[in-house]
Amino acid sequence: MASHNESILREPLITGKDITYARITNEVLLPVENKPNKAWWMGFIVSALGALLWVGAVSYTFYYGIGTWGLNKTVGWAWDITGFVWWVGIGHAGTLISAVLLLFRQNWRNSINRSAEAMTIFAVICAATYVVSHMGRPWLAYWPLPLPNQFGSLWVNFNSPLVWDVFAISTYFSVSLLFWYTGLLPDIATIRDRATGLKRRIYSILSFGWTGSVKTWQRFEAVSLILAGVSTPLVLSVHTIVSMDFATSVIPGWHTTIFPPYFVAGAIFSGFAMVQTLLLIARKVLGLENYITMFHIESMNKIIVLTGSIVGVAYLTELFIAWYSGVEYEQYAFLNRISGPYWWAYWCMMTCNVITPQLFWFKKIRTSIPISWVLSIIVNIGMWFERFVIIVTSLHRDYIPSSWAMFYPTWVDISIFVGSIGLFFTLFLLFIRVLPSVAMAEVKLLVKTSSEQSKKKLLESGVIKPEEAEYYKESLTKFDSVDQADYAKI
């Protein structure tokens, strides 16, 4: 049958009284079907100014070349690759939520997957623009593709992880886009069938003519499951290959086998932090408290503390291996990270990524919205410093002390980075306005099984053991969207 009762011991995924299918549609489509409010406009103007700065700074780089950046002979990669890895990492949480959690049947993903996937796409766009602009001659950006060039039939070198990266990132972007858009079709059809005039015509084209017939849904589910199945190893492979850009080189500090798992954990860590940063605001502003509940926030915080701890173990392992390897160059690279001229970056990374996320072990902190939000931003700062530490401090003191140098960013470096954040938020804010930010069809699936009201009915029917009912009521106390008074008398 379509529905059955879920165990009372599980926390509800949708809260609120009188949730109907129609109400879900109305609430989710509120920002799409109405004029934006002041908060949206303020956010949009600030972000759009950032995006404008980005356009200006990237155009300046294209025109004058990467000499406008603070790079020098010793430090040939700095804020560009830091920004690239940071953005790709942020993107990974979207795929993780939509694919891995689908395979593990974690139904709480249903209300956050849409916006997390959108975040993936926008983050990968930001990352890809870094790749193109760091090439120096972006009009030759097609050179890493396996095309025969004009010098004869010399091909690209498939032994190079940089070539793998071109394939990995472009595949990742394409597959994420397909996954996201296929999932959007039923929800776009909902907007289409409620709209009139020009809006209906536009959404009609975008909906590909979706009807919601039995066969369509059956195929849709098959496609979603297989896309999730192939996206799961894909997301792991992408950051593995990104880490191999470093790990297959012979630079002390980069040449380590721990990089792939360490980078993947770091990517999930920063990605979930970014989802948290965005959704804690979106939930409030868009009034989605009933769908993105305290359970979702707490679950994401648990993933943050887990992956943050994995990253912490990786940092310590790196130090241990550097000492244990007995290679003095390797030892110096790490000594230099901790106590060299970039000590502040290293300790900033350590504090933000390893120490402060441990606060999430406390339930009070895990379930506090303001603290979660601040900590999620701290994680993203820490993860940016992680990439900066790996890239710049490994390069800036190379083999001959006479060529040791420091990296100082120019205004172009800073503008591209700040601007890329503006670009990201501009795209995200536009997304919220034109497409449903919650996957309505998937949330509707939960109404009869995992909603607060269905569980309440179960409680009232009296078939639940008293100790289980007690456990359930206690788990509800953390929810800010549940009216606790209702449960006093049951």
Add this chain to the structure above:
Amino acid sequence: MSNIKYILGHFEDPDDMMHGIDKLKENNISIYDAYTPMPIHGIEDKLGVKRSRLPIVAFICGITGTFTAFSMIYYMMVHDWPMNVGGKPAFAFPDFVPIMFELTVLFCSYGMGIAFFFRTHLFPGRAPRVMDLRATDDRFIIAVDANENADHDKINSLLKDAGAVEIKHNERRYVSYE
């Protein structure tokens, strides 16, 4: 004969709709299709819809991607222009693996995606063949072909008994999208 083409039973609850399907089938009334705002598990078996073969398409496309990547890299690195880098072998299979994997995923996803859009007739600009506008919002709809099943009153009462909140007799097949 009347001009009625389809009889639509509107349900507010998916379980009621499933009940309605059972009722109609017990009375040998053929069901044209069901339109729902969300996937309903188990409905395919009830309506006798066969298993989707898209996973097979996905597998074939994926394996095509694997071999495409392998042959491309083998041709370029081993056959067409082998390079001597410190005497290392040109046929360095482990280095082929990442791109073979990426192209497997790419071909599998897009092959399956395109097959899905093609078989389901989904493409940008297609006129939506929707029977009722609320089927994508909050109504679960059973559509019965009115010409194949003559006893309309019986269909009405069966749907009503199963819990239909509204029954429509459509003279046009689809809602017109002008």
